[in-house]
Amino acid sequence: MSETYDMIIKNGLVVLPDEAVKLDIGIVSGTIASLAPNLAPGPDTAVIDAEGQLVFPGMIDAHVHFNEPSFGHWEGFDTGSASLAAGGCTTYVDMPLNGNPPTVNLRALSLKAGLAAGHSAVDYAFWGGLVPGNVGDLEKLWNAGVAGFKAFISNPGGEGEGRFREVDDETLYQGMKKIAKLGGILALHAESDEMTAVLGAEAVRSGRTGARDFAASRPPQAELEAVARALLYGERTGCRLHFVHISTAAALELIHQAKLRGQDVTAETCPHYLILTEDDMEEMGPVAKCAPPLRSAAERERLWKAIEYGLVDFIASDHSPCPPDLKLAPGLSFFEAWGGISGAQSSLELMVHEGVNNRKLPVTLIARLLSEGPAKRFGLSGRKGTIAVGMDADFAIVNPALPYTLAAEHLQYRHKHSPYTGMELSCRVTATILRGRPVYTLEDGVLSAHSGEWIKTGEGQPAL
Numbered sequence: 477m478s479e480t481y482d483m484i485i486k487n488g489l490v491v492l493p494d495e496a497v498k499l500d501i502g503i504v505s506g507t508i509a510s511l512a513p514n515l516a517p518g519p520d521t522a523v524i525d526a527e528g529q530l531v532f533p534g535m536i537d538a539h540v541h542f543n544e545p546s547f548g549h550w551e552g553f554d555t556g557s558a559s560l561a562a563g564g565c566t567t568y569v570d571m572p573l574n575g576n577p578p579t580v581n582l583r584a585l586s587l588k589a590g591l592a593a594g595h596s597a598v599d600y601a602f603w604g605g606l607v608p609g610n611v612g613d614l615e616k617l618w619n620a621g622v623a624g625f626k627a628f629i630s631n632p633g634g635e636g637e638g639r640f641r642e643v644d645d646e647t648l649y650q651g652m653k654k655i656a657k658l659g660g661i662l663a664l665h666a667e668s669d670e671m672t673a674v675l676g677a678e679a680v681r682s683g684r685t686g687a688r689d690f691a692a693s694r695p696p697q698a699e700l701e702a703v704a705r706a707l708l709y710g711e712r713t714g715c716r717l718h719f720v721h722i723s724t725a726a727a728l729e730l731i732h733q734a735k736l737r738g739q740d741v742t743a744e745t746c747p748h749y750l751i752l753t754e755d756d757m758e759e760m761g762p763v764a765k766c767a768p769p770l771r772s773a774a775e776r777e778r779l780w781k782a783i784e785y786g787l788v789d790f791i792a793s794d795h796s797p798c799p800p801d802l803k804l805a806p807g808l809s810f811f812e813a814w815g816g817i818s819g820a821q822s823s824l825e826l827m828v829h830e831g832v833n834n835r836k837l838p839v840t841l842i843a844r845l846l847s848e849g850p851a852k853r854f855g856l857s858g859r860k861g862t863i864a865v866g867m868d869a870d871f872a873i874v875n876p877a878l879p880y881t882l883a884a885e886h887l888q889y890r891h892k893h894s895p896y897t898g899m900e901l902s903c904r905v906t907a908t909i910l911r912g913r914p915v916y917t918l919e920d921g922v923l924s925a926h927s928g929e930w931i932k933t934g935e936g937q938p939a940l
């Protein structure tokens with residue numbers, strides 16, 4: 477124990493992969509050097525006292541839309557990453573759409589990477605997109621270090637020439653063949669475009685344009701059908717798959733059955749499907765609009781059961797923000813409002829509040845869903861996702877009994893709206909540590925807007 481630590485986090489209940497234990501964490505040069513009781517500080521050691529608090533591995537949010545280039549006025553790397561830092565997240569993977577150009581070729585990836593460099597509070601990686609016409613670009617994107625590829629099976633919305641487009645079945649199949657060859661992974665927004673387009677058009681034509689009509693135009697079977705089709709293509713091509721924002725237990729069951737048959741596939745859900753329901757969508761209005769839509773309270777309960785049974789591999793925010801006008805402009809119908817929920821800052825607090833404090837789930841399960849699960853899936857688990865000697869010293873310190881009411885002024889987003897404002901949370905993130913340096917504390921707010929680095933997750937990929 478003669479080692480001199482740069483930092484010691486003392487007295488916290490440390491959330492290890494299989495148990496939470498009262499331990500000190502000694503940090504040297506940004507990595508975890510010791511996990512033991514009563515570590516002794518040297519003269520220059522910074523000490524954080526986490527008595528009475530939970531020390532989680534930093535969250536890894538594999539699903540955020542930060543919208544640069546061109547749509548930084550919706551959300552940018554500075555504000556988006558600051559909100560993650562304030563919420564206990566230390567690594568994120570930025571989606572290839574809602575910025576323009578979308579990240580569907582090497583030039584667009586370079587542009588995005590250039591905008592992120594020096595503007596992110598926490599570490600990051602990028603998704604590349606699979607869209608009609610770009611199967612020839614996938615290899616270059618993979619070699620440049622994207623974490624994986626993302627495709628939409630239904631219309632992604634969005635504005636402008638060259639916006640991200642959904643895949644046709646042939647592009648989906650050929651894309652999977654290519655990605656399988658590369659050893660990559662394809663993430664899917666799985667809703668049937670056939671069903672949602674027909675039902676949506678019918679609803680609008682007949683003037684049924686409220687929140688419940690929107691939900692009815694994107695029914696559970698639209699998710700189930702798209703998942704089934706993608707699983708079939710995945711089986712035929714051998715492509716590793718990941719389903720983003722799954723909203724129904726039936727789809728999770730289908731994915732689970734594919735896993736049992738040996739298919740390499742994972743499923744994600746989001747805090748909003750676990751916390752909110754379609755009643756909230758009706759009450760709150762477009763601030764709670766997302767696709768797939770919020771579901772019934774019964775469905776929400778089934779999702780929690782599925783989590784307990786291990787059917788969910790990880791949880792991500794799907795932070796998909798926009799300026800308030802696109803949600804709230806007078807005369808805007810629910811169908812016309814932007815679909816996307818601002819939630820990046822709240823994932824960990826929501827999961828501790830509802831999962832641990834209310835539903836009494838183990839903290840280790842929450843850490844697996846928020847950190848270890850995504851780290852494993854995206855080749856980060858040698859560095860990130862768990863608390864162990866040799867890993868990056870990335871932590872979220874959470875006071876599990878520090879109630880507060882989430883207010884717009886707490887939010888670091890570019891636009892301070894979220895369905896969670898006004899919610900009384902029973903816990904609070906008090907500090908976020910990235911590679912041994914505090915990037916957020918409750919007292920001082922976000923401390924560094926530019927500590928984040930691009931973590932290239934593919935194997936042996938050269939720098940851009």
Ligand SMILES: NC(=O)N[C@H]1NC(=O)NC1=O
Pocket residue numbers: 541573574632633634665765766767768794796815816817
């Ligand atoms: N384009 C986009 O970000 N869409 C996201 N928003 C949402 O609610 N679901 C999505 O896939």
Ligand SMILES: [Zn+2]
Pocket residue numbers: 665720721767
């Ligand atoms: Zn989506």
Ligand SMILES: [Zn+2]
Pocket residue numbers: 539541571794795796
């Ligand atoms: Zn998304």
